[in-house]
Amino acid sequence: MVKFLRHINLLFLFVLTSPIFSHAATDDMSSVPRIKEGPDTLAIGEVTITSIKQGRSLLRQPVSVTTLRQDELERLNVRGIKGASDIVPNFFMPEYGSRMTSSIYVRGIGARIDQPAIGLNVDNVPYLNKDAYDFDMQDIQRIEVLRGPQSTLYGRNTIAGLINVTTLSPLHYQGVRAMAEGGTHDNYRLGLSYYGLLGSRLGMSVSAYGSFRGGYFRNNYDGDKADRERLGSLRWKTAWRPVDNLLVENVASYGHTRQNGYPYFFEDTDEINYNDTCFYKRITFTDGLTVNWSTPYFTLASITGFQYVNDNLTLDQDFLPESYFTLTQKQHDRSVTQDIVLRGTKGGYSWLAGVFGFYKYANMNAPVNFGKDGIDNLILGNVNNMLPAGMALRWDQDNLFLGSEFTMPVKGVAVYHQSSYDWRNFSFALGLRLDYEHTALRYRSHSSSSCTMYRGERPLGSVSVDIDDSDRLSQHFSQLLPKFSVTYNLPHSAIFASVSKGYKAGGFNTQMFSEFLQQRLKQEMMGNMGGGQGGRPQTVAEESSDLVAGLVNYHPEVSWNYEIGGHFSVDHGRVYSSFALFMIDCRDQQLTMFPEGTTTGRIMINAERTRSTGGEFTLGYSPTPRWAFNLAYGYTHAVFRRFSYNGSEYKGNHVPYAPSNTLYLSATYRQPIKSTLLKSIGFTADMCGTGEIYWDEANEYRQPFYAEMGANIRFELPCGSLDIWGKNLTDTRFSTFRYESMSNSFFQRGLPVRGGLTLRLDFMSL
Template sequence: MKSVMNITTLMCAAIAAAVFLPAEAAGTGIENPVEGRSLADTSRVVDLDEVLIITQPKESFRLRQQPLSSSMYSARDLSAMGARDLRELSAFVPSFTMPSYGSRYTSSMYVRGIGSRVNSPAVGIYVDGVPVMSKSAFNQHYYAIDRVDVLRGPQSTLYGLNTEGGMVRMYTRNPFSYQGTDMELGWGTRGWRNAELTHYNKVNDRFAFSAGGFYDGQNGFFRNQTTGDRADKFNEAGGRLRLMWQPTQRLSLEGFADYQYVDQNGFPYGQLNLETGEADSPASTYQGSYRRNTIVSALNVGFKANHFDLHYTTSYQWLKDYMMMDQDYLPADYMHLRQWQLQNAMTHELSLKSNRPVGGFWHWTLGVFFSAQWLRTDGPVFFDADMTNRMYGMLQPMIEPMMYHAILDAFTRRMIGQGVPPAAAPAAAAAAIEKAGGVHVTGVEMGAPGIYRTPQFNLGFYHESNFDVTRNLTATLGLRYDWTHAKIAYEASTFIGVRASVLGKDATRYLTSSISDLLKDNFNQLLPKFGLTYRFRDGNVYATVTKGYRSGGYNIQMFADILQNDVMGAVRARRIDMGQFASGDINIEHTEADYQDIAKTISYEPEVSWNYEAGTHLNLFQHTLQLDLSAFYMQVRNQQIAIMAPGFSYGRMMTNAGKSYSAGMEAVLHGAAFDNHFDWSLSYSFTHAKFKEYMDQQTLNGAPVALDYSGNYVPYVPQHQLAALADYRFDIGGSWLRNITIGANMNAQGKTYWNEANSYSQKFYALLGAHADADFGPVKLCLWARNLTSANYNTFAVGSSATRRQEYFAQRGTPFQMGVDLKFHF
């Protein structure tokens, strides 16, 4: 409560400061330092849409005129924040969290308490009008960016499944409106280095293109105490080509291709002290790593008819990656995972939008969307020395006597058949076995290979109408039918190889459990949207009701758990013919009932939500202050939650909680003062996300135990998020130095719970940054620093019982860092 009061006080102070702005800042002729336009007319503060003109094939109104909560960021805003990618931008966006942890494979995003770490995302990403299909490709290096939009709340009516929490839209610079060559060179502590080069060329009024490339790298902040490697170093590079052709006033064509490669060490998780909340340095046996190749290519076609605009987009996307993770995160050698992914995906979308109101009051949009994804995942789990030694300690006293007695029975029967009296036969058989060398288990080896093919197909039909009921009141009605077909074809197995000396001969006998099957399911939803927007001279107020949706699907990361439990259960229950095992390998057979249980375990249901929201977009005090305010309440059914798989608990899986809800508010203030030399913004969001009904089950001491998480907070969701920016520009007016800008920023968040039981968490923390820029015209020098106080915090934490003991691990946030950027435009 105290932190909420302090935050409220800060916001009230900021509003008061804006109310009493100096008279010169409240005038009607203030010039924008970037675009050189009046803030009272078409400034960046009033409406970014009017400055950075972006064609929207679906929406009839600019973003701040629509009934939704959103934030828009220009390239200048991103520079002031020091945001080099979407993860760093998320720290300044209300109700939006994309923590930086693990590797580029991990792209967890949460908006308003909705999100997940695995499988279907809750937030969609569009780049230049094209949806990025693979969640493993969300965390890209973004450069040559012109603008970023973050839309909060379900966007399912126009954009379909997996935009239940919201959507991020990124736009690169348009070579028709921006020409020249941009080059940027950067260096920072911890070995950070960056180089970007992009050329924009408008050949004539009909054809323009841009071409560029980048390299980015860092030595890392954390050292693996076991291997000696930097646990978070990375190198990445890529190139992008964009071609734009406008053969007529009506027809436009655009094609682009973006290739990126990243090679990084990852998963720098250290043991977490629950009492202090501090994490140790990583100390895993194997240094985790991740390599990824991605291609996103697309063709956009636009046609302006007399009464409507037609837009068609098709894309081909390819991803190939490799991940290696030490799954116990300990210096002990228990297990590690190697995973290869290969994905091909394509999308097609055709949309039509009225370019003038029908009858003077009706704006309409309709369209169809289709996507297909083919994903193959190879994910063998390797059990290493400490695990196999432990298994040896468990299996040797179980299997050795079982094998011995099976051979003893066979020898006894043979001797009786040879005429030895039944009473003397067992002793004679035992003596013969001992003379031949006996039966001794000498070691264990284990593994769990698997190949998983998970294609998915999606088809959506959508329509949205906006009716101008009066001059000031607009009603929005939308509806989408969304159909998804999901499959999984799996071939998975696990084996325990028992090395033994049997009658003087060394041999390895394999106990194997193998399964293969094809499962498929269809999911469909109607996704409505209702909204009212009332416009007035200084802005608008709105209310909206929208339905959100994430499709169901299948888990693949916990097959090793299922099969290992299967094998160990067979051993414990003595369902193995040890006589057969002593002489050869055994494969455990599976019944139809077994496959039905597996299907139930690996599948999860769709998540559905209703979002109720009211808000306002205001331009105040002669358009020198922008205020966006919203309040929301979301009801969620079958919320998809990522948990550690039961049993050995070294694989993550998606499961469904019963019911949950999320309530909160978002506020953003953005203003200019002192003849537009001072630019500032302040944002705050509060998210109260809790389970209403969630029953889980765990196995303790061999017995199932019911766990009730109802009333607990949804994990990984910060309750408070606060951010502030302030830049002041000193005009020099010299022949070689134009101006100097000094700025500071702050972002803070917390409390964040890390598990459904709410037993451990990250408390509220704040990070401070600063920058100083010198503008020399074609050259700009930027000095920057992050986390000035070197605050100690965790970006992620997880519990694991992979070693049969409950352990906790976390990744520390990055400490203080500083650097310099040189930016050239010629």
């Protein structure tokens, strides 16, 4: 299928480069710059967006967005989208577990497992697997965070918003960029990039990046750091403009991650102490081809993407020094996407239409291995409590292997359209998307073991337990996703109101299969011990299959977002401000829960109805070229309107994991210096605050509001910069995650005070 899509794009490219279709360039597709440009130095208030499906000026776009440019990202030491969590209002991506977790919450909407609620596009190519969201990148030119449903134009995984990441283009910059960093707690980073022109219209860049984190938290059991990490990446970007009105870009990237992961503290002892190995390994490969052709009448774009994710999560799932059980989850995930976008403008009317298709295929092997403590307490405990006095059932082996294997093909197609019309100072926009998705699950659960019944120390007889269940399940979903907005435009300002529908497809609870298999073992043991009737095992298997079919599915999540907002740029751009007020009615919100008692799995369930209300405000002010001030505040009140589970009523409680407040403040001063060795010195002080956060549906546990202070001193050199930086300088103690499992409470602490030096060298071609 990848080859087929490649052939389509090659044919598409051949047609567009032919003389018949070669037109003069429009304003959107300017020719190759003759003067090389350095990295952007615009601040948070910049309102330009690079997405193919969005207009260039956000002053006329009915959307709440924060744009972070390259200079700001480097000065704040932002390495990826997780770093934007400190700056963007109502955007929360905490650091806990491992890089596989990648949980993001926007305006009370988010996801901890399975499909993300926030879309991610890197150089226009969508990432469909949230396991690959958390990564470091070099030479990020821009990060744009759009808040609120973007499902009409972008479809799946954008019910809460969209993140666009754009990397530096070799057509806009030529030279060598290098980076070296050393920090406390044995933190080191290295990066090297080359950008060059192979011809007047062909540019190519190669970037290499690597980092090592020594870790902040120690496992008392073996003395090793529980969050040590190594990662590396390569990126090869090619940009070609064969004619003035055609741009072709291909970006191939490879990433490798190896981390210990999961520094979870046991609340009873306030320490990390587990006996089995925890680690997360990930290999990713992504390739995206974008072809963008512009004429005086319309613009046509083709975006083809391929992503491969190979990861291995192995962990001591009980996080205790006893041998309960370990989990290994190995996954091979391949996805192919194709998006065709056609847009045009005539007078006051502009339109956009497109078709999108994807295919995603994943194989997962997720065995659970029970040790002696797990067998005795979780498998045999309830069984032995029902036996007569003096009788006991004992496992014949020291461990119990529960195998689970899954194949998960998902495919979908969508058509979408958006029209907008300008009348006087008003702009009206109406969009509609028809989205169809089909998902399937093929599973196999198996285990083979034996146990013996004892009276005292005398064996009475053995029972073999052999289970091998398999089946195929499937679901399909279709949705109409409308959006309507009206914008009132003023010089350099706009006020808008919008109504939009968000959507996230349903799926399957693969993480509950170990629990199903445990229940099957107990049933088989009791059935065989109760007389060994020939028809019993088949009956149990049929009952188990019905149980799986009834519990493994979860439903789609649907929301309606009602929003008013505005963008304002005044005083010749020295002041930029935006605001938004929103209300989100969500039905069947997908929540991850840890069932009560000794259950070992996690389950995705649907909360019947939730509501999020709140607002956002940003302000950027530069009174002089030397001073810059930024403020970003977000407030979300997300509660259950109707939700009950296992006999508990949660109506009126806060939706867990989503913070009620986010706050960012910064002040920057830059002093020019007339010297051949130093161009300027800059000082930045910032503060980011988050909270409160509830950790469970019952709202029994919460993290109060906390704040972290940071500072940066930048020495701007003739060919680069040197930054001395510090984060969480007040050494604030807070939790980034908390949960209960097997009636035990665990939590992860936020990172302590830390600092470092970062040297960046920029040898720009002349």
